[in-house]
Amino acid sequence: MIKIAPSILSADFANLERDIRKIASADYVHVDVMDGLFVPNITIGIPVVKALRPTTSLPLDVHLMIERPVRYVEQFCDAGADIVTCHVESDSEENIRAALTKIHAKGKKAGVVVKPKTPAEAVLPFLNECDMVLVMTVEPGFGGQSFMADMMPKVAQIRAWIDERTLTCELEVDGGVAIQTRDACVNAGANVLVAGSAVYGAEDIPARIKELRG
Numbered sequence: 137m138i139k140i141a142p143s144i145l146s147a148d149f150a151n152l153e154r155d156i157r158k159i160a161s162a163d164y165v166h167v168d169v170m171d172g173l174f175v176p177n178i179t180i181g182i183p184v185v186k187a188l189r190p191t192t193s194l195p196l197d198v199h200l201m202i203e204r205p206v207r208y209v210e211q212f213c214d215a216g217a218d219i220v221t222c223h224v225e226s227d228s229e230e231n232i233r234a235a236l237t238k239i240h241a242k243g244k245k246a247g248v249v250v251k252p253k254t255p256a257e258a259v260l261p262f263l264n265e266c267d268m269v270l271v272m273t274v275e276p277g278f279g280g281q282s283f284m285a286d287m288m289p290k291v292a293q294i295r296a297w298i299d300e301r302t303l304t305c306e307l308e309v310d311g312g313v314a315i316q317t318r319d320a321c322v323n324a325g326a327n328v329l330v331a332g333s334a335v336y337g338a339e340d341i342p343a344r345i346k347e348l349r350g
């Protein structure tokens with residue numbers, strides 16, 4: 137089954153509770169955390185994750201676009217994150233591994249993310265420890281960008297490794313995912329689709345979520 141993770145980056149930040157209620161039929165709430173260093177934008181931090189936690193029973197899928205995430209992963213878990221993903225580009229292999237271990241020690245799901253220019257092989261050192269791998273289909277930093285179809289071979293390669301190893305790891309795509317691009321993602325082997333503008337820009341949000349799920 138395909139899961140939909142609407143990104144609240146496209147929600148109204150003055151009305152997050154209301155806008156999270158609008159996506160109650162989704163599978164995850166995707167929370168984009170940016171520090172102005174790893175990416176050229178600053179968004180949501182630990183206090184906001186904590187404030188959002190009681191507003192929904194959906195799992196919070198927290199995408200950390202921050203330098204050296206190992207410093208903060210435990211605080212995001214304590215704030216109520218259910219899944220925490222860290223960019224492989226954001227620290228040394230040793231520290232990313234330490235971040236995954238800390239997330240698991242908190243009883244939460246852990247994963248790694250790769251930017252468009254990062255090859256599929258970069259996930260291999262972590263794959264056996266991952267509950268989620270996220271392949272970016274835009275440069276991280278902003279919502280509303282164009283989908284990069286040339287990321288599909290990377291998604292297919294990672295799907296092949298997950299299946300070969302019979303791992304339970306989920307495979308997520310993020311950036312420019314819409315009605316026109318969801319089939320390419322699913323055909324390449326993604327099972328979780330993040331969508332910001334495609335969900336929050338829809339007249340009928342529940343219908344759009346259903347359509348994206350396919």
Ligand code: DX5
Nearest residue numbers: 143276277279280312332333
């Ligand atoms: C970009 C974020 C995405 C973004 C997706 O850095 O990681 O989650 O919100 O937005 P859309 O779906 O509009 O491309």
Ligand code: ZN
Nearest residue numbers: 168199310330
């Ligand atoms: Zn994201």
